[in-house]
Amino acid sequence: MAQQLGTEARPLRVAIVGAGPAGFYAAEALLKQKDLVLTVDFFNRFPTPFGLVREGVAPDHQSIKSVTRIYDKIAADPRVRYFGNVTFGVDVLHEDLKVLYDQIIYAVGAQTDRRMNIPGEDLAGSYPATAFVGWYNGHPDYRDLDFDLNHERVVVVGNGNVAMDVTRILVTNPDELAKTDMADYAVEALRASKVREVVLLGRRGPAQAAFTNAELKEFGELEDVQVAIDPADLDLDADSITALAEDKIAARNVEMLRAYAARTDWAGSKTIRMCFLTSPVEILGADGHVVGVKLERNQLVSDGRGGLRAKGTGAFESLECGMVLRSVGYRGVPLKGVPFDEASYTIMNVAGRVTHASSGEPIEGEYVVGWAKRGPSGVIGTNKPDAASTVAAMVEDVASLPGIDDANRDPARVLALLEVRKPEYVSYAGWKKLDAYELAQGAAQGRPRLKVTRVADMLDVIRNS
Numbered sequence: 001m002a003q004q005l006g007t008e009a010r011p012l013r014v015a016i017v018g019a020g021p022a023g024f025y026a027a028e029a030l031l032k033q034k035d036l037v038l039t040v041d042f043f044n045r046f047p048t049p050f051g052l053v054r055e056g057v058a059p060d061h062q063s064i065k066s067v068t069r070i071y072d073k074i075a076a077d078p079r080v081r082y083f084g085n086v087t088f089g090v091d092v093l094h095e096d097l098k099v100l101y102d103q104i105i106y107a108v109g110a111q112t113d114r115r116m117n118i119p120g121e122d123l124a125g126s127y128p129a130t131a132f133v134g135w136y137n138g139h140p141d142y143r144d145l146d147f148d149l150n151h152e153r154v155v156v157v158g159n160g161n162v163a164m165d166v167t168r169i170l171v172t173n174p175d176e177l178a179k180t181d182m183a184d185y186a187v188e189a190l191r192a193s194k195v196r197e198v199v200l201l202g203r204r205g206p207a208q209a210a211f212t213n214a215e216l217k218e219f220g221e222l223e224d225v226q227v228a229i230d231p232a233d234l235d236l237d238a239d240s241i242t243a244l245a246e247d248k249i250a251a252r253n254v255e256m257l258r259a260y261a262a263r264t265d266w267a268g269s270k271t272i273r274m275c276f277l278t279s280p281v282e283i284l285g286a287d288g289h290v291v292g293v294k295l296e297r298n299q300l301v302s303d304g305r306g307g308l309r310a311k312g313t314g315a316f317e318s319l320e321c322g323m324v325l326r327s328v329g330y331r332g333v334p335l336k337g338v339p340f341d342e343a344s345y346t347i348m349n350v351a352g353r354v355t356h357a358s359s360g361e362p363i364e365g366e367y368v369v370g371w372a373k374r375g376p377s378g379v380i381g382t383n384k385p386d387a388a389s390t391v392a393a394m395v396e397d398v399a400s401l402p403g404i405d406d407a408n409r410d411p412a413r414v415l416a417l418l419e420v421r422k423p424e425y426v427s428y429a430g431w432k433k434l435d436a437y438e439l440a441q442g443a444a445q446g447r448p449r450l451k452v453t454r455v456a457d458m459l460d461v462i463r464n465s
Contacts, residue, residue, distance in 0.1 A: 005102055005403045012038035012398060013409060015101040017088045017335075019044035020051020021380045022370025023107030024071040025387035031077055033395055040080045041101070041414060043092060046140060047084040047426040047434060047458045049075070051109060053380065055139040058165040059180035060172065062448055067380060075428045081411070083418060084426035085455065091422040094337030100414055102403045103365045103394055106338060106347055106354070107387075110330035110371040116157065120283030121326075124148075125290030129158065129166045129327035136169060136190075138183035138453035149193035151322020155293050157280055158327030159202035164215040166325055167198045171225050171270040181442060181449045197271045199319065203279040203298055203310040206233065206257050207240035213252045219272055220256070226266035233276040234258050237300055239308055279310060283324055292320045330376035339363070347372045352390030353397075365401060367394055424459055433465035434458055 003009035014030060016023045019042045027040045048054055050068050057064050075082055086092060088108075097104050113128035115121060125148060134142030156167050169177070174191040202209055219227050234257055236244070244251040257274070277298040284292040295317050298310040331345035339348040339357040347368045348355045354366035369387045371377075378386075418425045426434075434452060441450035452458045 004399070005401055006036040006038060006398050008037050010403060010406065010409070012036055012103065013101045013404065013411075014038060014040045014103045014105065014394075015097050016040060016042050016105045016107055017097075018042075018051065018107035018109065018370075018372075019049040019082065019084070020107060020109055020370065021053060021067070021071075022109070022372075022383040022387055023051075023105065024049075024074050025384045026105050026107060026369045026391055027080060028070075028074050028384075029388045029391035030394070031074065031079060033391075036395065036398065038079060039411060041411075042075075042080070042082045042084075043086045043088055043097075044082070044084045045087045047431060047455060047462065049082065049084065049428075049431060055137050056133055056162075057137075057380075058133075058169065059137065059177065059182035060168075062180065064380065065448075080428075081414075082426075082428035082431065083414075084428075084431055085459070086418065086422050086425050089336035091425075092417070094335075096417060098365075099404060100408050100417070101365075102401055103367065103397075105390070105394075106335065106366070106368045106372055107370050108332070108335065108372045110332045110345065110376045112331055112333055113326065114329040114331050116280065116326050116328055118280060118282055120285050120290070123283055123285040123290045124288050125322060126283050126324045126326070129156065129162050129325045130330065132166050132325055133162065136182050136186035138186075138451040140453060140455050143183065143185070143453040147189065148323060149189060149195055152194055153197045153199065153319075153321040154195050154323045154325065155199045155201060155280070155319065155321045156325045156327060157201045158329075159200070159204070159208075159276075160210040160327060160329075161212060161215050163200060163325075163327035164211045164219075166327065167200050167272055168215075168218060168222065170195050170198050171222060171272060173223050176223070179447060181447060181451055183451055183453055185453075196269065197273060199273045199275060199321070201278050201280065201295070202274075202276045204308065205236065205240055205276050205300055206254050207236055207244055207247075207250050208300075208308060209250070209253055209276075211253070213249055213256070216253055216256050220260060222268075222270075222272075224268040225270045225272060226268040227260045227263075228266075228271055228273045229257055229261040230275070231258075231261045233274075234261060239300065239302070243308075277310065279312065280324070281312070281316070284318065290322060290324055292318050293324060294318050330371065332372050332375075338366070344375055346375055349373055352393050365397075426459070426462060430462045433462050437461050437465060 006012040113130045280293045282294040296312045297315040300308040303309040334340035353362040438449040
């Protein structure tokens with residue numbers, strides 16, 4: 001009779017696909033299980049860990065990035081290994097992990113953006129905000145994009161924190177950005193930028209905006225920037241007024257917006273224009289390039305579920321601009337061999353247990369955390385309780401799991417596989433060499449770090465350190 005899983009005789013073997021916040025919080029919750037003997041292996045597409053903390057958090061929000069100190073402590077646990085520069089579905093397959101691990105956690109986030117599905121969305125000069133964020137953060141997939149900033153006006157579609165971030169970056173003094181870990185090429189491009197106005201479009205009203213008080217407060221503190229808001233946009237309907245009484249964040253947002261609209265001392269050569277109850281219905285082009293947007297005025301109507309949705313009024317106007325950035329939400333992408341819900345763009349699951357696409361029954365030993373589990377909602381810290389709830393399900397399932405064949409339980413089996421499939425995998429020690437190099441390069445310029453932005457260059461640094 002086989003020994004019970006999670007004991008000295010049969011340590012629980014866990015694989016985590018993805019090394020962003022959700023994955024690290026899942027590892028942390030697992031390592032805290034005092035009654036389980038286990039090991040955890042991370043598999044991550046890039047040599048660099050931390051996901052959106054490195055590649056998504058705005059460079060002028062350095063304090064948020066300090067959370068990586070917690071992840072460093074998790075990775076330092078002798079029960080944890082990190083395999084960077086390893087792509088799931090290419091270098092290691094679903095069937096490989098099923099043979100080598102008792103439990104698999106998918107922590108892959110939501111890697112792409114939602115579309116607006118309007119005419120002109122694919123014109124040159126129309127981009128997802130995620131691409132712009134990735135570009136200025138040195139994300140290897142986006143670092144070679146060429147954003148044309150030789151236009152005075154940019155339109156940003158969306159009212160969440162990402163929309164606020166890209167708006168703020170476009171009008172921030174480049175000398176301030178040069179003090180951050182923003183990619184060098186992005187700093188130089190923003191120095192040459194001719195953008196003087198960013199128009200931020202929200203399809204619903206100010207009471208429904210998804211940005212935080214902190215993000216909105218920053219707008220009022222930007223050097224040489226004025227914030228323009230039509231006071232008429234701040235006249236709330238009865239339903240919105242009622243909703244504010246139960247939402248302190250939204251109430252504070254509206255309070256700040258009214259203060260901005262009433263200010264008479266604005267001064268600055270750049271403008272952030274915040275528009276509500278407005279949707280783009282077409283991106284206008286000439287010779288294949290963005291030249292403007294056609295906008296429709298909205299009104300709020302009941303969605304039948306206690307909420308409010310935007311409905312077009314049939315009143316249109318056009319606005320000239322040279323670039324459009326859409327920030328209307330993220331979406332996950334399917335993983336090879338893993339059931340995927342095309343409606344919610346998440347991995348099919350019930351309370352973190354991955355389920356069969358046909359029967360809806362849990363798949364033995366497979367789990368999901370973070371945005372891939374619940375959709376793109378919440379902040380970095382939201383992933384901690386989310387991961388803990390999935391780990392609770394994993395612990396509950398251990399007693400009933402048969403576990404992998406003991407012949408495959410040796411951790412060296414994974415190393416042997418990678419030596420064949422991806423010999424240039426990066427360990428956590430390898431990442432720390434790159435980390436030290438980036439920190440040293442940044443310190444020489446009085447900056448928090450200077451990122452290496454190409455995978456080949458990352459591997460060179462690691463080899464030569």
